[in-house]
Amino acid sequence: MAKGMREIKRQVKSTQNMKQITKAMEMVAASKLRRSQEAAQAARPYAEKIQEVVSSIAAGSKGTKNPILVSREIKKTGYLVITSDRGLAGGYNANLLRKWMQTVRERHSSKDEYTVFVVGRKGRDFMKKRDIPVIGEVTGLSDSPIFADIKELASLAVNNYVDGKYDELYIVYNKFHNAISQEPVLNRLLPLDMGEGSVQTVNYEYEPSPEEVLDVLLPKYAETLIFSALLEAKASEFGAKMTAMGNATRNATEMIARYTLMYNRARQASITQEISEIVAGANAQS
Template sequence: MASLRDIRKRIKSVKSSEKITKAMKMVAAAKLRRAQDEVRKSKTYARRMDEVVGRIAKRLELQGQAAHPLLEIHESLKRVEILVLTSERGLCGAFNSNIIRRSQRFLAEKAHEHDEIRVSTLGQKGFEALKREGVKIRKNYTDILNRPSYLKASEIAEELASSYLKDHVDSVYIIYNEFKSAISQQVILKQILPIVSAKSVEDPVDYLYEPSQTELLEHLLPKHLTTQLYQACLESVASEHGARMTAMENATRNAKDVISTLTLQYNRARQTSITKELMEIIGGAEALT
């Protein structure tokens, strides 16, 4: 049986851990509120951008005009790129492991369909996990998700679009956690090149455009790609904070349970020790009489 000193040390250690997890929960909750605001504002813009691009693309298609290269599906689908979004840090529950499992399943499913699958990562945890599994990482974009910005998303989108237009890749997918609530995140696998969501508009309204529809689409499509990528980054960050807040809340609750159990164990051990001492005193007194 553990000594009273050992139990006291364990209680002190667990209480120290409880303070840390409680503080991390509060920090994650504060960051989550800000991240939720960013997601909400960006989501409205992304949805409207998708509608506008889809309307113009559909109108050009109905008029028999050539589609923009970013909308065209390549004849061969030999080379595919997947962009995996994880976190830079851990202690966020199953946030990263869910993404890694989905990425591995994607690689297994597509292995026989394509000659080459290129993998890029946003987030150190995804880079480390996939590398341990023997996956060759084309590029790891560092320090992007700590503070997502439209400019950084634009640089990545420009690089991906350039690869697609030069036929270096035939399609590009992105895997990320979509924010649902603090306790719920959904893993999303989404194709971002060629741009397919913009073709889903039915019976588009015929507006008058200045400049021409073709020029407008030429200008909007790169922004559309950037917006989709930026939105995914914001969703991933909000999901990370939600997952970390939940994980730290569970850890704090578990710490309280452990402290309660150890305290009970300590009291019992102390009671046993006191009883033993009393018995020794009584035994000694009886021996003297």
């Protein structure tokens, strides 16, 4: 009985240590989540303004031949998949990759029909295990990424589309709703849909010409959309981590209560047995 009580006490201590770790990780994730949300909001005005300018030029330049705006026959598809570098984030990566794999199985019959760019070690390792060719990757991003971190990959993805290496580009990431809700989404990035029906044209003066300005701005706009998705994915990652660590902390609390109850019952049984043995010994001597 003593051995059983010592084991239970050891389990209680171990679970308490685990609870301290998960609680600390939950607080760290909450702090990083707030900073990620602020970063995403700070990048929004630039993205909105460049969209306004690009939409205005595109609406005023009828018949533009820029490949970023022109739809063509789909023979090959590009995917840019944004995952995390580390785990302990619940179903953050698993749900996203499962949705992407389901889409690939439905749309493609062979690996020659699509190509992949990956952000994050989890996505890279997932592709390697399944022998899926990755033509561009970025890993080891900081918790507060900047545009320079993703610029090379974003430029490669856009330029490959312009060069005709694939006919559409999708971006796959976790859309942030709130700290407990992240939705895996697969959005078409290229060709760009400027929504001409709702565009209000502004009378800008361009030098040298609207078409040449559009040729410069369109790739930058596409790269900006990729960076905005990365910032939103980061916020989703920290929201998922905060939720996962919160659940782990609550589970640890329940386990401690259960182990404590088991310890108290074992201790009570031990005391009862000792009393019974004392009484039996006293009766035997009388």
